[in-house]
Amino acid sequence: MQDEKQTALSRRNFLRAFGGASTAAAATVALTPTEALAYDPGTEEMRARYKETEHIKAFYRVNRYPEHK
Template identity: 45%
Template sequence: MSKEKNNTDLDRRGFLKALGAGSAGAATVAVAGVVGMAPAAEAVESAADKKKKRYQETDHVKAFYRTNRY
């Protein structure tokens, strides 16, 4: 009976070792992928976009603020 129990313990140990090694490998690949990424392009805003109205406090927005007590 002790041999069967010992085999089960070894199987569990091997599984946990493989799980840990797989997690470490996945983390390494994820970090390497982030480091190798190109920088994001910045959005360029034209003069017309800068003058354009963006936020308008309409009746719908006021009702939302009133309902949620902002």
């Protein structure tokens, strides 16, 4: 009986220690600073895309937006 109780207690302590160590390791990895990389959109993404076509003008007119010039 004493051996069973001692074995169960050591397993329980092992699992507590293992759980605490894995949580600490995960927190360490999450808090480790890394170098941020800048995003370069390139020339294709920087070009102007908005064109005020007739259907856009009609949308503004129907929805009573102030007139764009």
